Amino acid sequence: MAWLWWLGGALVLGVVEMLTVDLIFLMFAGGALAAMLLAVLGAPVWAQILVFSVVSIVLLFGVRPWAKRALDRSTPDSLTNVAAHVGREATVLIDVTDRAGRVKLLGEVWTARAAGHGTVLPAGTTVRVVRIDGAIAVVEPVPTTPYG
Structure with missing residues (x-):
């Protein structure tokens, strides 16, 4: 049943990311999905929290800078x-x-x-x-x- 909480958290973080488009909440959503996978496999809660933390940090500092640069390059500047x-x-x-x-x-x-x-x-x-x-x-x- 814990996997549902992780899935719900990932979905909420995904929605927040759609509102901000800064790729921060998306990285935490990735961590929540990794923790959900561990919960489905029956891992204890401490392991789920540890995996959530590690995966989120790796995504935040490893993937986000590259993804942010790619997003900035592909997004045209529009005057409003x-x-x-x-x-x-x-x-x-x-x-x-x-x-x-x-x-x-x-x-x-x-x-x-x-x-x-x-x-x-x-x-x-x-x-x-x-x-x-x-x-x-x-x-x-x-x-x-x-x-x-």
């Missing part, structure tokens, strides 16, 4: 929240100066400010977001390239 807006193009709705204005950015209306001092960007101008200051998009005009 306001950082994802930097570099995007927007359309000026209300003239943008270095003090105020409005732009439409990804279907949302944002308060905007021109990046250049004394610059006025008229309505309808296509601009690029340089940075986000709080809830204000700091923009600059998109350079036009002649075609032909």
Whole structure:
């Protein structure tokens, strides 16, 4: 019956790992599975705890660094929240100066400010977001390239 407790512990640790994705709880789940195997074979509780500890430590210090590097290499960096807006193009709705204005950015209306001092960007101008200051998009005009 002790093997059920080890299996339950491994499952709980696996769920916690899915929430954190740091590969720490996964190593402890591996130790719990090793202890579960010993419990199924009828080993005493002290042996199960010893195997749980040893396997967890070996996985934590032996396997985790390698697995973490492999995970970091294969996971692309994705910008989220306001950082994802930097570099995007927007359309000026209300003239943008270095003090105020409005732009439409990804279907949302944002308060905007021109990046250049004394610059006025008229309505309808296509601009690029340089940075986000709080809830204000700091923009600059998109350079036009002649075609032909």
